[in-house]
Amino acid sequence: MTISPLTHRLVRAACKLLIAASFAASIEPAIASPTAPAACSLTQTTDVAPDNKAIVGAAFDKWRAGGNVFEELLAPDVVWTIHGSGPVAGTYRSFDDFVERASKPLISRLATPIVPEVHGIFADGNTVIIRFDGSAATTSGAPYRNQFVWIFRMKNGSVVEAEAFLDLVAYQRVVENNSPRAQ
Secondary structure (H helix, E strand, C coil): CCCCHHHHHHHHHHHHHHHHHHHHHHHCCCCCCCCCCCCCCCCCCCCCCCCHHHHHHHHHHHHHCCCCHHHHHEEEEEEEEECCCCCCCEEECCHHHHHHHHHHHHHCCECCCCEEEEEEEEEECCEEEEEEEEEEEECCCCEEEEEEEEEEEEECCEEEEEEEEECHHHHHHHHHHCCCCCC
8 A cells, every 4th residue: 555645744743743642641641641653753854844834824814814815825736635525525736726616616605705713733844734614604694614624735835735624515505505696
């Protein structure tokens, strides 16, 4: 079985979190004490931009203030995969493809911008993981709420590869039950 470089980095990140939790548990016994798997390797990569977490955090701050997180972060040739099942699940092979086929069907049916509430940004080398909730009002006035985990692979300050996990039923419900805004 071949393990992709992104999967390898995610496993390393998970191992580091387990080790950190174990260390915290040794300091504060009330914290649960998971054990780090023996396969965890803590080797640092040398091709890492140390500010990836800050870049993503700043983009999410701008998004929360009304900016466009996708224009802020995504490389023109980004490969964005939405995991799950449903019409929007799949892999998009450019910024324009992702915006046109995945983002626009939802955004055009929202009366207000999605406002992110970030619960955590975690970074390990060129991999940045963001856990956040998003909320907006639909064109029919109903609320839209979703929970997201985005996993980014960064290069030169831009997202070149992304994986998204979200409630696709909530997404599809908005697309099917709301008219697009007049352009």
